[in-house]
Amino acid sequence: MPRKTISSNPTFRAGLLWTTVAGAVVLVAAAVVGLIVDGSQGLWSGVLGALIGALFPIITVASMLFGNRWYGTPQFLQMFFGITMGVFIVKVVVFLVAIAVVLGLPWVNLIVFYVALVAAAVASLVIDVIIVTRMRISGASDVALPGDDEESPRP
Template sequence: MNYQRRTATIILNATLRWAGIIIGILAVVAAGVGYLVAGWNGLWSGLAGVLLAGLFFGLTALMMLIGARLPGDQLMSTGYFVVVMGGWFVKVVVFLVGMLVLRAQPWIVPWVFFFSAIAGALASLIVDIVVFARVRVPYVGEVPLPGSSDDSSKPPTNS
């Protein structure tokens, strides 16, 4: 795996791990607040909103990880963009169908669902920013250093 792919994998894995933790905590909070505000329907609405936001966030990172593993000599290859853009298209279709289905459900409390989905989306964005700013990724790629076992790093001899 080349340097760019390894770097992307480190960042996306850390993002998925932290987002899972934060979305889990936020789901418990949204369910509790939803229950206090609107009873059982509020609890389910809060859970649905947060989990929907977490699902869409997780799918984006997962599609990027899958795209990064495709064969090719560069991270930003055509296959990578096909996987990522195809995943986004599928997410838009699933979102529209999901909203049409959820709109007709009697147990959805619209304001609880809305605010919990917004909270989940904001939490995912904050996780992205914090992980990208704090993840430890080396600045130098796979460069042979002088004195290493790689023969290409030695200066040519005149013999």
């Protein structure tokens, strides 16, 4: 049986690309603002906050793309949601550990770190909203109806 493609992959790829771009922009802006506010400690606090704030949404979208590899198999839903939710649980634990470690570092400017973290998270949410509102995927786009032959493309 040939493997089918899933219509949500372009949306996830766009999300991955634009979240990465937005994370890089926030990282540079946070580094510059941190440098102006608190010198090298502010610079690294901004970089750390932006990295943590951008990396976690990027991992989420990547896990969804990875989960889509099982599309067309009987265990697709179990694999997709197992991967996505498993990665989410690991991310929550890693995030809490990362925040605890960062709070213990003496050189971190917490205000610069926090602002960079929130800016990266908000940028990711804005990107997600824009992508979801502009995607053109039907609610039943990947459904094969009786009588459809596998070779003919759906309009």
